[in-house]
Amino acid sequence: MVIDPIIIAQLLWLGLLRGSIYALMSLGLSLTFGVMRIVNFAHGEFFMLGAYISYFLLTFLGINPLISFISTFIVLGISFILGAGISRTFFSALRLRSGKEWIIDSFVLTLGLSVMLQNLALALWTPVYRGIPYLWNPSTLKILEISTTIDRIAILFGSLLAIFIFWYFLSYTFLGKAIRAVSQNEEAAKSLGVNENKIYTLTFGLSSMLASLAGVLLLPFAGAYPTVGVNPLLKSFIVVILSGLGNIHGAIFGGFFVGIIETFAIFYTEEGWNSVILLALLIIVLIIRPTGFFGKRVRYV
Amino acid sequence: MVRGFVMSKGTIKVLIPFFILAFIPPLINNSFITTLFISSLLFGTLGAAFDFSMGYAGLMNFGFAAYFGIGAYATGLATNYGLSPWIGILIAIFSGAFIGFIIGLLTGRLVGIYFAMVTWFFAETLRFTTANLEEITKGYRGLLVEHLPNIKLGNLIVDFTDVSAFSLYYFILALSSISIIVMYLLVRSRWGLIFRAIKDDEIATSVLGINIAKYKILNSMISGSIGSLMGWFYAHWIGIIDPDIFSTFQTVYIVSLAYIGGRGTLWGAIFSSFILTFIFQYLRPLLIIRMIIMGGLLALILIVFPKGLSGIWIFLKKGLK
Numbered sequence: 001m002v003i004d005p006i007i008i009a010q011l012l013w014l015g016l017l018r019g020s021i022y023a024l025m026s027l028g029l030s031l032t033f034g035v036m037r038i039v040n041f042a043h044g045e046f047f048m049l050g051a052y053i054s055y056f057l058l059t060f061l062g063i064n065p066l067i068s069f070i071s072t073f074i075v076l077g078i079s080f081i082l083g084a085g086i087s088r089t090f091f092s093a094l095r096l097r098s099g100k101e102w103i104i105d106s107f108v109l110t111l112g113l114s115v116m117l118q119n120l121a122l123a124l125w126t127p128v129y130r131g132i133p134y135l136w137n138p139s140t141l142k143i144l145e146i147s148t149t150i151d152r153i154a155i156l157f158g159s160l161l162a163i164f165i166f167w168y169f170l171s172y173t174f175l176g177k178a179i180r181a182v183s184q185n186e187e188a189a190k191s192l193g194v195n196e197n198k199i200y201t202l203t204f205g206l207s208s209m210l211a212s213l214a215g216v217l218l219l220p221f222a223g224a225y226p227t228v229g230v231n232p233l234l235k236s237f238i239v240v241i242l243s244g245l246g247n248i249h250g251a252i253f254g255g256f257f258v259g260i261i262e263t264f265a266i267f268y269t270e271e272g273w274n275s276v277i278l279l280a281l282l283i284i285v286l287i288i289r290p291t292g293f294f295g296k297r298v299r300y301v
Numbered sequence: 302m303v304r305g306f307v308m309s310k311g312t313i314k315v316l317i318p319f320f321i322l323a324f325i326p327p328l329i330n331n332s333f334i335t336t337l338f339i340s341s342l343l344f345g346t347l348g349a350a351f352d353f354s355m356g357y358a359g360l361m362n363f364g365f366a367a368y369f370g371i372g373a374y375a376t377g378l379a380t381n382y383g384l385s386p387w388i389g390i391l392i393a394i395f396s397g398a399f400i401g402f403i404i405g406l407l408t409g410r411l412v413g414i415y416f417a418m419v420t421w422f423f424a425e426t427l428r429f430t431t432a433n434l435e436e437i438t439k440g441y442r443g444l445l446v447e448h449l450p451n452i453k454l455g456n457l458i459v460d461f462t463d464v465s466a467f468s469l470y471y472f473i474l475a476l477s478s479i480s481i482i483v484m485y486l487l488v489r490s491r492w493g494l495i496f497r498a499i500k501d502d503e504i505a506t507s508v509l510g511i512n513i514a515k516y517k518i519l520n521s522m523i524s525g526s527i528g529s530l531m532g533w534f535y536a537h538w539i540g541i542i543d544p545d546i547f548s549t550f551q552t553v554y555i556v557s558l559a560y561i562g563g564r565g566t567l568w569g570a571i572f573s574s575f576i577l578t579f580i581f582q583y584l585r586p587l588l589i590i591r592m593i594i595m596g597g598l599l600a601l602i603l604i605v606f607p608k609g610l611s612g613i614w615i616f617l618k619k620g621l622k
Contacts (some may be wrong), residue, residue, distance in 0.1 A: 039414050093604045103414050104361050108560055109603050111553050115596030123589040230549075234425065241418050272433045279426040286419055287407055 006146075011263050013146050019259025020159035024214040025236035026243070026251040027166065028207035034183040034246035035203040037103055038091065041110040043211050043236065044229025045117040046083065050075050050212025051224035052121065055130050058219075063132060072158075072216050076209050083208025084201045086113065091204070092197065121226040131223035155217045162213055163252060166206075170248070179203055183246065235262075238282050315485050318568070319478040326470055335466075339473050339538065341571070341578040343531055346477045348558030348570025350527040353484045355556075356565030357493060358520045359500030363417040364404075364424030365528060366551035368397050372529025373536035373546055374431060374438065377446040386449050390533050397529025398522045405518030421549065428547035443543040446536045473534060477571070480527045484567055487523065496520060557599045563609025573610055 025047065032038045057071040090109060098105040140149050170176040181189035182199045190196055214232065215224075222228055239258050243250030258278070265274040322342075326335045347369060354360040375396040376389030384392075404423060408416050431438045438444055449469075487493055495516050498506040507513050536542050545551070558577065562569025577595065584591045606612050 039417075090600060090604065097604060097607055104417070105603055105607075107361070107414060107417065108556065109600055111556065112596040112599035112603070115550075115553060115557075116593050116600070117596075119589050119592035119596065123593065237418065238422075241415070245414070272429065275429045276426055276433065279422045279429070283407065283419060283422055283426070286411065286415065 007267075009144070010146050011267055012260065013148065015260030015263035016256065017152055017156055017259070018263055019256035020156050020163075021214050021218055021232065021255075022235050022239050022259045023163060023252045023255025024159045024210055024217075025232050026239040026255045027163065027248065028210035029236050030240050030243075030246055030248050030251035031179075031203055031210075032207045033240070034248065035179055036087075036091070036106075036200050038106045038110065038204075039103065039245070040207070041107060041233070042114040042117060043110075043207070044231075044233030045114050045121075046079055046208040046211035047215040047218075047229035047232050048121060048224070048226065049082065049117070050079055050215030051219050051222065051228055052125065052130075052215075053078055053212070054216040054219050055132060055224045058132055072213070075212055075216050079212035080205040080209045084205035086208075087201045087204035091200065118226050118229075125224075125226070127226055129223050129225045132220055151220050158217050159214070162210065166210070167252075175202065238278065242282060242285060311489065312482065312485065315481060315568070316478065318571075319474060319481075323471070323474060327467060335470050337578055337582055338575075339470050341575040342470075342473050342477045343535060343538075344555065344558060344578070345571030345574030346480050347528060347531050347555050348562065348574055349481060349484060349567045350524045350531070351555050352559040352562075352564060352567055352570050353488070353527070354520055354524045355559060356567075357488050357500065358496040358517065359413075360517065360520060361413065361417040362404075362420045362521070362524070363552055363556070364420030364422070365524075365555050366547045366549070367400055367404075367420070367424040367427050368525045368528025369532040369535070369551065369555075370424075370427060370431070370542075370544075370546040371400050372397050372532025373446075373542045374444070374532075375529065376533045377444045377536050377542055378437065380447055381444070386447070386533075386537055389537075390530070393529045393533035394526045397532070398526040400529070401521035401523070401525025402518055404525070405514075405521035409514045409517065421552070424547050424552065425549070428544045431547065432544040438544070441543055441545075443541045445541055446539075448540060449537045469538065473538075476530060476534060480530065481567060481571070484523070484527070488567070492516065492519070554595075557595055561598055561602050561609055563611030566609075566611045569609050569611040576610070 025043065028046075029040055029043050032040045032043075053075045054071060057074060058068065061067045061071065090113065091106065094106060094109055095102070140147055142148075168176075170180060178189065178194045179199055179202065181192070181194055182196055182203075186196060189199075211229075215222075215229070218232075235258065236255075239254040240247075240251055242258065243254030262274060262278060265277055269277060322338070326338050329335075347365070350368075351362060351365045354362045354365075372393040375393045376386060379389045379392050380386055404420060407423075408419050411419060432440050434440070435442075449472075488496065495506070495511055498509075498511070499513055499516060503513060532546070535546075558570045558574050561577070562571070562573035580594070581591045584594070602609055608615070
């Protein structure tokens with residue numbers, strides 16, 4: 001056991017970074033459940049697509065801060081269109097068929113989508129690991145005895161900004177309020193003139209956008225390969241289950257919480273066991289509180 | 302009562318496809334095709350055991366690979382410590398039932414998607430644990446498991462060491478038909494009615510004075526012991542197992558079989574397993590394409606034919622009448 005203020009501060013910083021990515025991923029996952037009642041198993045595939053598209057854009061255009069900035073927006077646009085398209089085709093079609101078993105049916109549909117997208121990436125781009133050395137700037141610096149890189153600061157800054165913009169959008173804009181209205185009471189929202197199909201499309205598009213942003217930000221560290229989204233997916237599932245499915249604020253806090261806990265677990269436990277510890281803890285939490293820490297009583301789960 | 306039940310018309314109807322299946326490989330007499338038949342039956346029965354939970358009691362077991370893997374590892378470790386595979390079969394079934402009991406106990410208060418998540422995390426925990434316990438399980442280097450020993454019946458030697466032998470095929474056929482018959486009899490009995498009642502409305506069922514937790518545990522235990530029975534066969538058949546036997550993809554494949562075949566039919570999973578195995582084998586040079594096809598087929602089935610391939614079958618039968 002090493003207890004040293006500098007190491008603890010360093011671990012906290014790394015945990016915060018990890019947590020910001022988890023928060024970004026879980027935000028989208030929670031949103032699709034809250035609004036559309038979809039437990040999206042293909043969420044990690046948007047992380048993967050974000051990483052790939054960003055990789056191809058950056059290797060084609062060259063890496064420099066301005067291009068990284070612009071290409072991020074291009075990736076976000078593409079993944080929004082892709083997510084909205086999937087919602088319009090697959091989920092709209094399933095919604096016509098499915099009734100009481102919607103949650104499980106849509107979950108199995110996302111399983112199919114996940115298998116398809118992952119293997120499509122495998123067929124198109126082979127399992128080769130593709131990475132870039134840095135997104136903005138490779139230099140390291142030391143702030144208050146904590147050593148870090150500009151890229152890492154950019155990750156935290158980027159994801160915090162995205163979370164803030166998203167939170168502002170949900171809280172203060174008309175569309176955001178409409179999304180929340182559908183998530184709270186779909187029938188009432190419909191009767192007030194909210195077009196729920198448009199809201200579904202928008203929600204799924206936004207959720208894929210958030211996942212792909214996580215993929216872009218993590219590209220210099222995680223790289224791009226067909227199964228790159230699997231681990232972030234498992235972690236963001238842990239977060240949303242822990243914080244209660246569909247709870248957006250819970251997902252943000254839960255993301256940082258799990259990120260910090262995991263960083264400490266990796267440092268202080270034997271290699272490979274941290275996932276076991278995290279999952280065992282989660283199973284215990286679920287047994288004690290079946291709807292998570294911040295979860296409300298959800299009816300049709 | 303039980304005897305009359307076993308010999309009923311329905312049971313015979315369930316057994317007919319197995320009788321037909323018994324004659325096909327010797328007629329074709331091709332060792333490669335026999336291997337495919339063994340594999341189809343193995344995974345089909347896994348799909349049926351998953352269907353026993355999902356299609357009847359509505360328990361979406363997204364960690365089904367846990368049962369399969371625990372059966373394989375139980376017998377793998379037991380035989381490596383010098384026990385006979387025939388004792389291994391008992392250990393495998395017992396450990397599968399035990400895992401089912403634990404899952405049923407843990408998830409007593411959980412429904413629907415939360416049940417799916419906990420079972421998924423459970424299987425992932427088992428995968429990480431077997432990967433980490435390298436001294437015991439050999440981790441990702443893989444655990445070698447001996448083939449089943451030959452049996453001598455007088456002058457006749459039943460050969461179990463050849464992976465494509467007819468004797469192995471008849472053995473899995475027997476295991477598979479026994480499993481299907483047991484599940485079929487159970488879903489036709491009072492238990493089956495209770496499972497379906499739980500699926501339809503849990504609260505209403507509990508109001509009728511039925512101990513829901515007990516029946517959920519029983520369901521998990523039965524599906525678990527059949528899952529690990531198949532794991533036992535798989536380990537001795539393939540000869541090597543690694544922690545990826547617990548992987549999410551394994552579960553996704555089993556879930557796909559049950560969904561593509563049709564939920565709540567038991568037979569559907571075996572049917573779709575045969576179809577998928579042969580389609581996949583035909584597409585062998587295009588290893589990746591077949592996974593895309595499987596994912597697409599799963600999506601298509603859900604959207605267009607919610608009842609799966611067996612739904613098409615029922616539709617055709619009605620059309621003919």
